[in-house]
Amino acid sequence: MATGIADKVAIIGMGCSRFGERWDCGHEELMLEAFQEAIADAAMDKPEIEAAWLGVFFQEQNSGKSALPLSQTLRLPNIPVTRVENLCATGTEALRGAVYAVAAGACDTALALGVEKLKDTGYAGLPERTKGTFEDMWLPNSTAPGSFAQLASAYAATHKRSIDEMKQAMAHVSVKSHANAMKNPKAHLHRKITPEQALNAPMIAYPLGLYDCCGVSDGAACAIVTSVENARARGLKDFVTVKAMQLAPSNGYEMSDSEWDGSYTVTTRLAAQRAYREAGIKDPKKELDMLEVHDCFSITELVVMEDLYLSEQGRAINDILDGVYDADGNIPCQIDGGLKCFGHPIGASGLRMVYEMYLQLRGRAGERQLSNPALGLTHNLGGIPVRNVASVSVFGLLAA
């Protein structure tokens, strides 16, 4: 009988590079920046790491395929390294690999590292890529903003809200994240914006304007995990444990069945239900202290608040405008600045979210430290609303 992973694995060291247009860095420097912080934090020697997982998405513009970029850059002593890719959930998937290995007892200590070097394409936005030999023949040559923008038109139709009303809430989402990022030196964008700026920004993909879109940047993030027993043996107290890591990929329903109304993400709901069950969360609205969700676009954050069962269906607009998810609200969301201000180096993002959970739970978030958070959630939505991979993970403190 499976017993799950809750409270079996402790995160004992984390690192995160500065995110941004790192013209001076390649993937190697970014990986090293995150790793050195993590291993110092864990107070550990490299040979203690028994296995590693590397998350990279755009291999063509980045490090290339396979485990080798990590194994070679860190000069790991020929330990098993697995490269994973699962769209925008890639970083979280690297961590899931490491956590599962430790939870299974296959090793005591494992490393997860995600990296993405996006700013070597020479143009703005995410790199162009093929969707597959058959898909390229019929699917639109869509972009990420255009694919997510459709959530807005469908949400407005389903819930009978006007696009103008939605744009107000979407602007609030971005204004809030920009304000939060002002207190985070590792964020890419450090600039306060006003709702008017957000509302009047150039159109990228109707109805998403420039400030409804997250940045594009380079970055890396890293976690060192070990068994709870090992953490205790190392004399650690009040350490952060993994409460749940759940993943739900689309099975083609959204893409092929007219029944889905296009206004929500099916997979986030499924992953959230499973994660809450795994973490023993009965009332997420009351139990969760903070969130790092996949705010690739403001509209995504808006609908995800409902898909995570935090806002009532059709009510996220109101909750957002009421400040429920602001830094001083009931459940602060993107307290670190989010994808909005960190940008979205795909392989790194999931681990960057966990990094903020880790800092906040250990009271090390500096100026933006929340008051005694005990439980936090991270969420990724990889792909596009019609076909995607959603991950929902929960992290919290475990008393020694």
Next chain:
Amino acid sequence: MQNNIGIISFGTYVPTMRLQRKAIADAVGWATPGLQALASGSRAVANWDEDAITMAVEAGRHCLDGFERASVGTVTLASTTLPFADRSNSGIAVDALNLNENVGNADSSGSRRAASSALIRAMNVSGQDKNTLLLAADCREAKPGSVQELTYGHAAAALLLGKNDPIAVPIASASIHRDLVDQFRSRESSFDYALEQRWVRDEGYFKIVPDAIKHVLEMTTLQPADIHHFALAGPVSVAGALAKKLQFDNANVTNPLHDEIGDSGVTQPIMLLSSALARAKPGENILLVGFGQGVDVLIFQATDKITQSQAQQKFNQSIQIKNTDDNYIRYLVLRQQLDLDYGIRAERDNRTALSTFYRKRDAITGFIGGRCTSCGMLQFPKTPVCVRCDETDTQAPESLAELTGKVKSFTEDWLAYTPCPPLIYGNVTFPDGANVMMEFTDFSIGELAVNQTVRMAFRIKDFDNKRNFRRYFWKPAPHTDTGGKR
């Protein structure tokens, strides 16, 4: 012409985009002020994703509306602007029209008479029970600042020929080949090289056409006065002058549609024949003239089935849907006459995996999905396992091409590359459960809305400029009966 083959149906297609001729003259008139004399009305312009094949498919669908597609046994696609020199262009149309792969199909080219000559040949074929679909389409580009840029128009027309209940039957036909090179386009050039119109009129239209018409009339008992519709593919002024010369009633000259379309090349005779059929009463005679290095002349007589065809409404429907534009630069860009900088994103390599295409050609060209025989759900693409009931290998092929869809969600994307920004795409639902994310076409900014009804159109999906290839797929387009602004 005693083998009982007649015209069963006609269909026409004119791209919705109409460029005002004045916009052209205003833009280039500084260099060639004489063009102002031609600057009235508007000309039809194919969208960036249209070519002779896609327009022919539209005309074919219009023509076959209400007829069993299984009745078609032969398909000819006539055009001087076929996109492929070696790949059956008519074959692509056959697949897009979801016709049986056993049809005999052929491309007909090399002359503006490609369609009118093919029509004569089809009329003279006997012993065939199945119908012939004649598709005519031309998408001729003209050199910026040329007379042709103002006078040409892009359009397609189609005829269904066969024995059952024809709306018109042939009376007589004749052809003359005479190598008067009024204009030509060599394989190496993109544009026509045209000689002085006065010479073409005097030595060509005024001499060759009368010879052929005289010959055809002699084959019958008809007199000029018996011709109720004189449909001549040629310059606007020539038809009237010739009618007078040949003692046809000037009132019976079929409008060459200069103000609405322009000279549509190979299409023009079939377009004018369709226009005449749209107005013909039972028993009336139509004389059709196709011109180019000689002449084709045909006489048809409308039958008593003509009124049943609701011909007038059908014809007008295809002409009247239009979107008038005065942006000359946009026209140049859409027709690839001006190479606008679309940025690095546009450098994407659109190489087509042709072995994949071969496996999936029904899905791509015929928009064939699968209907689950277990739960009844329609889905695209057709897959091994039903998305709704989970049964394996239960999906029977079924095309979505003739279904109307409903917009579930959409965006206007200014980041994605398209020759005509923004790229508009979204999810479209179809009856019985299907949902497909698709690229829209022919919609202007702000025109699309959720729940809007859309029709499907066969269009160019992508160009592969590295290899001079193009691939096609279906796109939702404005539905004529439903509007909707957000």
